[in-house]
Amino acid sequence: MSTPPPAPPAPGASSPAPPLPPPPLLEAIDLAVRRERETLLAGVSLAVQPASIHVVVGPNGAGKSTLLLALLGQIAFSGRVVAHWRAGGRIGFVPQGFAVDRTLPVTVEDFLALSRQRRPVCLGLAPPARRRIAALLARVGLGGLERRPLAQLSGGELRRVLLANAIDPLPELLVLDEPASGLDEPGVERLGEIVLELRRSHGLAVLMVSHHLAQVRRLADRVTVLDRRVLFEGPPEQALASGAAGWAPWTRPGAPGPEKSGQWSQGQ
Amino acid sequence: MGAFYSWVAGLARAGRLPADFQYPFLTRGFLAVLILAPLLGGLSHLVVARRLAFFSAALGQAALTGVAVGLLLGEPLGAPYGGIFGFCLLAALAMVYVKRRSSLPPDTLIGVFLALTLGLGLCLLVAVTRRFNIHQVEAVMFGSLLTVTDGDLLLLVAVGAGVALLLYDRYNALLLDSLDPSLARAQGGDSAYLEYLFAVLLTTAIVVSLKIIGALLVEALVVVPAAAARNLARGTRGYLLASIAVALLAGAGGLAISTRLLVPTGGAVVLALSLLFFLTLVLGAVRGRGR
Numbered sequence: 001m002s003t004p005p006p007a008p009p010a011p012g013a014s015s016p017a018p019p020l021p022p023p024p025l026l027e028a029i030d031l032a033v034r035r036e037r038e039t040l041l042a043g044v045s046l047a048v049q050p051a052s053i054h055v056v057v058g059p060n061g062a063g064k065s066t067l068l069l070a071l072l073g074q075i076a077f078s079g080r081v082v083a084h085w086r087a088g089g090r091i092g093f094v095p096q097g098f099a100v101d102r103t104l105p106v107t108v109e110d111f112l113a114l115s116r117q118r119r120p121v122c123l124g125l126a127p128p129a130r131r132r133i134a135a136l137l138a139r140v141g142l143g144g145l146e147r148r149p150l151a152q153l154s155g156g157e158l159r160r161v162l163l164a165n166a167i168d169p170l171p172e173l174l175v176l177d178e179p180a181s182g183l184d185e186p187g188v189e190r191l192g193e194i195v196l197e198l199r200r201s202h203g204l205a206v207l208m209v210s211h212h213l214a215q216v217r218r219l220a221d222r223v224t225v226l227d228r229r230v231l232f233e234g235p236p237e238q239a240l241a242s243g244a245a246g247w248a249p250w251t252r253p254g255a256p257g258p259e260k261s262g263q264w265s266q267g268q
Numbered sequence: 269m270g271a272f273y274s275w276v277a278g279l280a281r282a283g284r285l286p287a288d289f290q291y292p293f294l295t296r297g298f299l300a301v302l303i304l305a306p307l308l309g310g311l312s313h314l315v316v317a318r319r320l321a322f323f324s325a326a327l328g329q330a331a332l333t334g335v336a337v338g339l340l341l342g343e344p345l346g347a348p349y350g351g352i353f354g355f356c357l358l359a360a361l362a363m364v365y366v367k368r369r370s371s372l373p374p375d376t377l378i379g380v381f382l383a384l385t386l387g388l389g390l391c392l393l394v395a396v397t398r399r400f401n402i403h404q405v406e407a408v409m410f411g412s413l414l415t416v417t418d419g420d421l422l423l424l425v426a427v428g429a430g431v432a433l434l435l436y437d438r439y440n441a442l443l444l445d446s447l448d449p450s451l452a453r454a455q456g457g458d459s460a461y462l463e464y465l466f467a468v469l470l471t472t473a474i475v476v477s478l479k480i481i482g483a484l485l486v487e488a489l490v491v492v493p494a495a496a497a498r499n500l501a502r503g504t505r506g507y508l509l510a511s512i513a514v515a516l517l518a519g520a521g522g523l524a525i526s527t528r529l530l531v532p533t534g535g536a537v538v539l540a541l542s543l544l545f546f547l548t549l550v551l552g553a554v555r556g557r558g559r
Contacts (some may be wrong), residue, residue, distance in 0.1 A: 015450055072454050091452035104317050105501035106447065114447075115441075115455055120439035122313075122508040147289075148500050162451075 016239055023052045023084050024069070025205045026173055031079035033066050040066045041077070042229050048173065051203040053219050055210050057239070058226035064209040067226065070174070071207070085172040092166030094176040097158060098150070108153070108161055109133050109146040115165070132168070140164045140194055156187030164193065167198060173205050175200070180212035188212060192219050216240075269322050269418050288527060296416050297533070300424060300480045301519035307428040308486075309515025311473055312436075316494035317446040318466065320376055320489075323363060326382045327474055328487035330359035332409060333389030335483060336396045345404050346415055349423075352483075353475045359385055360471045365462055365499040376476040411482030411534035415518035420479050427476045433468050442466060443504070479497075482534035489515060499545075514544050 021105045024047035031044040041063045048054045056064050070077040072093060083089070107128065117129040119257045125133075130146075137143050140160040152157065159179060166174060174195070181186045192215055210216050216223060216236055223239035227233040234237055273292035288294045299474070304455035315324055331352050338351020363381050367374050396405060407415050435442075445452040445462050453459055474486050481489060497510030522537030 069450075074453050076452065091454065092453060095448055095451050097456075103498075104447070105498055105507040106443070107503040110504045111447070114444045115440070117440070120436055121443065122439065122504040124505055147503070165451075240410060 007174045008213035022050055024048055024137055025084055027082045031070060031077055033070055033077045041047035044230055046224055048205055048207050050205055051199060051201060052221040054204040054222045055208050055209060055216050055220040056224045056226050057216060062227040064226055065177060068175060092171030092174045094162045094166045096177045096181055096222040103151045106150050107147050111150060112165055138169050141148060155182045161193060170202055171206060178209055182213050188215055294527060297523055300421055301523055302417055303424050303428050304477050304480060305515035305519040306512045307473055308489040309512040310508060311470060311509040312490045312494035313497060314442060315490045321491045322378050324487045324490045325473060326378050327360060328483055329382055330385045331357045331478055331483035333385045333392060336389055336392035339396050340392060344558060351529060352478060356471045356475055359413055360467045364467045380381050409483050410532040411480050416479055424476050427472055434469060481537055485534035485538045488538040488541055492545050496545040496548040499548035518544055
């Protein structure tokens with residue numbers, strides 16, 4: 001049932017195409033996730049190339065977040081996930097936002113120190129951690145917000161704090177869950193710029209789930225259209241133009257999409 | 269310890285300490301509060317962060333049943349620790365276990381457990397009162413300074429140190445897991461271990477505090493200090509310090525009130541706590557408006 005991923009290389013504008021495609025950074029092979037009797041994902045194969053930005057799109061309930069959770073190893077799945085990086089390499093994860101409680105009295109630097117020092121954060125920050133956090137915040141354009149409680153951040157600022165948390169130490173792969181949700185346009189653009197800059201300066205590979213059409217167009221090197229299985233994989237222009245790209249009506253109600261009403265249930 | 273109590277009593281008679289300290293049992297009670305307040309107040313800020321207020325209330329109830337179980341099994345009236353600790357731990361682990369495996373909301377599940385332990389406790393207490401005077405059982409339920417011994421104090425110190433040490437080691441992981449479990453897991457945190465660990469630490473701390481503030485009201489001391497601190501604090505440091513300060517103030521204040529008005533210590537401490545909570549609520553609101 002699954003569509004095999006079209007052959008690499010990714011058409012990244014900046015990188016010259018090598019004679020032989022490099023091995024992918026992360027591969028999912030015939031991934032399936034079942035919950036009780038329901039099939040959430042079936043036969044999903046996907047390859048994230050080094051230094052590329054790979055975006056997964058699809059309607060609500062398509063299993064996008066489930067796919068991320070499986071790749072992060074947080075839920076049970078069948079099939080294989082192969083990471084082609086050195087031992088000790090890690091995935092930097094940027095969740096949509098705090099699932100639990102944003103009103104806790106936790107400042108930005110408290111939060112960032114949680115995984116950057118051994119001493120309990122409530123007993124104060126160690127000077128090395130404090131310096132590291134200041135530098136990190138400057139990188140995501142939030143210098144000076146160290147002492148601000150998380151509750152007083154805007155959605156875009158919180159997302160950038162989560163991004164800062166995920167890129168230090170530099171991961172092999174950055175995974176973002178709906179980085180545009182709940183943000184205004186400038187917020188989406190600012191976040192996109194930081195991600196592009198990370199790719200440019202560090203060759204960081206990115207895998208993200210997105211609903212935001214403009215963001216997909218701007219950032220993606222490669223797009224996977226998912227609806228419990230892979231409907232299409234390829235460069236963003238093709239994904240948008242293909243019949244499978246009927247996801248536009250879901251992402252922007254009222255906006256003219258490439259198809260008037262794409263049907264996810266219809267395979268391409 | 270005897271020499272210490274007479275030294276303190278001497279100071280009190282000389283007028284250098286409040287007259288209360290002439291009595292060893294009050295000195296002992298005050299010492300207990302000095303250890304208890306930072307322990308439970310400190311725990312409270314994680315209890316509130318992890319949304320375990322209702323869970324703590326259920327543990328307090330379970331302790332009541334635990335007292336009955338302990339007494340029926342022949343434990344001494346002054347220290348049915350085996351029954352309390354055994355039953356509370358069983359209830360805590362069972363609640364966490366079921367919560368992790370059920371899709372029902374946690375408060376619904378805890379409600380089920382609460383009803384179960386209460387029903388069991390009620391039946392067992394009737395059996396207990398055939399053998400003991402209900403007023404003796406009341407001392408355990410509501411807490412009484414008169415029954416605190418040096419052994420209880422020693423246990424409190426030992427357990428407090430153990431809990432503090434384990435928390436020191438796992439604090440950052442616990443707080444990250446409270447903020448976002450999925451992020452914590454992605455960074456290598458073991459959320460099942462953390463959840464069970466915290467449930468065990470909380471249960472242990474609650475059990476050793478029972479004799480001083482009582483089974484029914486121990487829950488207040490692991491919830492209200494942090495609730496009050498949250499009205500004021502901006503960062504985790506202030507949150508912890510304010511939680512401990514509120515617990516200490518309410519503990520010492522409640523103790524002083526209970527000896528003067530001859531009301532149960534637990535009740536007095538909780539009244540003091542509630543007063544502080546509403547005070548911080550107003551303070552926080554006034555400060556918020558000023559910003």
